[in-house]
Amino acid sequence: MRILAVETSCDETGASVIEAEGVTLRLLSNVVATSLPLHSKTGGVIPEAAAREQLKYIIPVIKQALEESKSSQNNIDKLAVTVGPGLIGSLLVGVETVKAYAYAWKKPIIPVNHLFGHIYANFIEKRDIEFPAIALVVSGGHTDLVLMKGSKSLKWLGGTRDDAAGEALDKTGRLLGLPYPAGPKIEELAKKGKDIFKFPRPLMHSADYDFSFSGLKTAVFREVQKMDSAGRAPNLENISASVQTAIVDVLVTKTLKATKEFGAKSILLGGGVAANQTLRDKFELEIRSLKLKIPLLVPEKQLCTDNAAMIGAAATLIGKETSWDKIQANPELYFD
Ligand code: AMP
Numbered sequence: 001m002r003i004l005a006v007e008t009s010c011d012e013t014g015a016s017v018i019e020a021e022g023v024t025l026r027l028l029s030n031v032v033a034t035s036l037p038l039h040s041k042t043g044g045v046i047p048e049a050a051a052r053e054q055l056k057y058i059i060p061v062i063k064q065a066l067e068e069s070k071s072s073q074n075n076i077d078k079l080a081v082t083v084g085p086g087l088i089g090s091l092l093v094g095v096e097t098v099k100a101y102a103y104a105w106k107k108p109i110i111p112v113n114h115l116f117g118h119i120y121a122n123f124i125e126k127r128d129i130e131f132p133a134i135a136l137v138v139s140g141g142h143t144d145l146v147l148m149k150g151s152k153s154l155k156w157l158g159g160t161r162d163d164a165a166g167e168a169l170d171k172t173g174r175l176l177g178l179p180y181p182a183g184p185k186i187e188e189l190a191k192k193g194k195d196i197f198k199f200p201r202p203l204m205h206s207a208d209y210d211f212s213f214s215g216l217k218t219a220v221f222r223e224v225q226k227m228d229s230a231g232r233a234p235n236l237e238n239i240s241a242s243v244q245t246a247i248v249d250v251l252v253t254k255t256l257k258a259t260k261e262f263g264a265k266s267i268l269l270g271g272g273v274a275a276n277q278t279l280r281d282k283f284e285l286e287i288r289s290l291k292l293k294i295p296l297l298v299p300e301k302q303l304c305t306d307n308a309a310m311i312g313a314a315a316t317l318i319g320k321e322t323s324w325d326k327i328q329a330n331p332e333l334y335f336d
């Protein structure tokens with residue numbers, strides 16, 4: 001079965017063609033256009049601007065994904081599209097475009113939850129994931145822990161009560177005058193710095209699986225203010241290392257707590273922050289020191305940030321097809 005998937009939930013326009021044979025997924029094309037350079041000028045995503053960029057890219061990106069995979073109306077069996085969560089203007093571009101293709105080509109559509117996409121990015125060209133598994137979705141908009149009892153069973157355990165981990169990095173970056181999105185830059189600066197500030201690790205030992213990262217940026221703000229009033233320039237390397245270490249500590253501690261409680265046999269990461277090597281290294285270190293002997297699965301970097309291949313994977317493995325007139329964008333969609 002060949003599926004054309006589209007992702008437009010935020011500032012990336014993605015289209016991908018996936019060939020599925022049972023549970024084996026083969027990526028035939030994965031095209032992403034990003035409007036990030038535009039948003040770095042404004043220090044964050046302006047929803048209206050993101051939607052306008054989606055409109056510019058959507059048809060060329062779909063066309064390229066079809067060409068690269070040598071696909072057309074004749075050999076595409078199904079379509080898939082992200083219906084939420086995300087920015088309504090951006091979502092509408094993808095959803096309405098795919099509806100038009102489905103109507104014209106007389107093909108079914110599979111509506112996909114973007115968060116499921118981040119988890120199922122781990123299933124592309126991999127078949128041997130052992131269950132139960134714990135999945136951590138960690139991105140610019142989300143921080144969620146999910147229990148998977150099987151490849152089609154997702155149970156939400158907890159999530160952030162305020163800022164997502166990536167959002168905390170991006171907002172810290174803004175305070176420090178770094179370009180948006182700040183995650184990769186903070187990772188680079190942190191390599192030369194030390195965790196000297198010992199910022200708070202909110203909810204790290206709470207009994208639930210919730211997260212809270214908004215207090216962290218307030219702590220950074222206070223530290224920067226102190227340096228300002230003392231006439232000192234903030235040491236970007238040390239602040240970056242301190243913020244990154246605090247976030248990584250919380251993410252790893254909570255994920256491993258869930259791993260132990262549910263006897264998980266694998267840990268899956270997904271979302272843009274999963275591209276962070278320090279996070280991956282800390283996971284590997286703790287898994288070894290706890291003698292857990294379970295694999296940490298992380299998608300390739302270009303499958304961590306928003307892309308349509310992950311939407312095609314989720315559609316193939318857990319999606320339910322329907323007709324074009326039953327699909328709607330839903331910015332508030334969550335785990336259900
Ligand atoms: P997403 O929301 O999945 O598209 O991912 C974007 C988020 O991932 C932004 O908040 C980025 O700052 C963050 N991000 C991307 N690369 C890295 C990295 N190497 N380290 C930390 N955060 C990152």
Ligand code: MG
Pocket residue numbers: 114118139140271272305306
């Ligand atoms: Mg995302």
